[in-house]
Amino acid sequence: MKSETKMNKPVEILKLIESGEGQNLEFNSSFNAEVIETLVCFANTSGGKVIIGINGKHEFSGLKMNAESGQAWVNEIKTKTQPSLMPDFETYFIDKKHVAVLSVHEYPIKPIAVKGRCFKRIGNSNHLMSIQEVADMQLRTFNTSWDNYVTHQYSMDEISLEKVSRFINEANRTREISITDEPLTVLKKLELISEARPTNACLLLFTGIELFQLTVMAGRFSDPVSIKDSATIRSDLFSQIGLIMDFIKKHINKEFIITGEPQHEERWQYPLNAVREIVINMIVHRNYQDPNDSIIKIYNDRIEFFNPGKLMEPLTIDRLLSGEYSSVVRNKNIAAIFKEAGLIEKYGSGIQRILLSFKQYGLNAPVFQDFQHGFRVVIYARTEKITPQDAIQDTVQGTMQDTMQDTMQVKLLLTIVDGEMTRGELQEKLQLKNRDYFRKHYLIPALESNLIEMTHPDKPNSRHQKYRLTEKGKQMKRNSEMTKHETK
Secondary structure, eight states: OOEEEEETOOHHHHHHHHHOSBTTEEEESSOSHHHHHHHHHHHHTTOEEEEESBOTTSOBOOOOOOTTHHHHHHHHHHHHEESOOOOEEEEEEETTEEEEEEEEOOOSSOOOEETTEEEEEETTEEEEOOHHHHHHHHHHHTTOOGGGSBOSSOOGGGBOHHHHHHHHHHHHTTOSSOOOSOHHHHHHHTTOEETTEEBHHHHHHHBSSOOGGGOEEEEEEEETTEEEEEEEEOSOHHHHHHHHHHHHHHTSOEEEEOOSSSSOEEEESSOHHHHHHHHHHHHHHOOTTSSSOEEEEEOSSEEEEEEESOOOTTOOHHHHHHTOSOOOOSSHHHHHHHHHTTSOSSTTOHHHHHHHHHHHHTOOOOEEEEETTEEEEEEEOOOSOOOHHHHHHHHHHOHHHHHHHHHHHHHHHHHHOOSSBOHHHHHHHHTOOOHHHHIIIIIHHHHHTTSEEESSTTOTTOTTOOEEEOHHHHHHHHHHHHHHHHHO
8 A cells, every 4th residue: 555645736636537437437525335345346347546535526525534544444445355455545635625546456366355245347337246257257367267177066987088089080180280199188188187087178078968057949930939840959069069050051041043053052041151150159158057048049030049148258249349359268178179179260250250251141240139147149131132233232332231230220129119218228128238339229220210219309418318219110110010910
């Protein structure tokens, strides 16, 4: 801890106040339990400062302090946090009022708890972490993951060495130096065995039995409640790729395009390389500690892929779509083995390949969503006839892809608008957490298309602002509902 008084040097503090509260900054009128909670959030996230002596209107309220105040606050923070948090402490004197600043860096050992509870910072607010989030953060602190730990429920008797041999053959296709060791030795060298027992990764990758924690439920639906065919898959992770892809190909359309060549060209309803990439991402990034199943729903016009396990922080949907992020892997060992087998080309590049494939195919961009306790990807089929000229035009224009995605998301927004609703209520209905993503892809396109309107159009930033369907929006919603009814 450092403690010093910076008399008549308000420039830094004034700049901080002007920037406003956010991911790394918060104001408070006095030192209290909320300050400690916020410092814990900053330590668990990316560091930050709490400025004390600022009221709710961002005005200087000042503090009554003595020479021992700062040390007393730091001691209280130290005793109430575990591992103990030691913030830096500084004071400023502005307009004859004392203002204090408590700051912390991101801690290397996380998570930090206050009275047994762990918090993280999202935007300008504090959020209580779930048990799963606490576990994930602790594992990342030690640069490991759940799949690296030994399973005590199963033994090597459940591991198929024949499947390990198949993996070796696949890996040798792309390796410069071939693997020549026996399967058991390979498992040891890859650290998939510890103390003669399989790790969680080893079990999921090479199990010789069906495991309930591997369950993938796949279904072909004629409408949201009528199922025509289904499959329950509980095999090892490598086998799941082929089984899932076979089920999908069984239930999507394929056409033959006459090109003038002796053999006709086959065109599936969706780009299979991108669909396979989505399936592999599901398998690699699934939270296998979650008791819920992965679910694939195939409809006439779309396929929905749901996976237990939200995006790993600091990943967000916006960062995924931009491509400007470093890959964060939930199951490090599983990902490493998939890469060794040539199933993953490069960490963090899969989403961009998926987006490019759909764009080149002339289809709507997939929609990525934080959904309930996991992550969902929805891909859409283009219902109108596609000509080669259409595909070329879509590729050249570029922005058309964004327009098609917005159109699909706007339609989804219209289905959930009921009377007058706030932005927060709309996001909650759509189960979207990212405010900027919601505004860009749902709210603004709907407003610009005159499908929804503000209740206070003259005050767009009013805290009482709500949104409702216009007559045009109501008609579009009715037409959509009629179309769904006619197809049942």
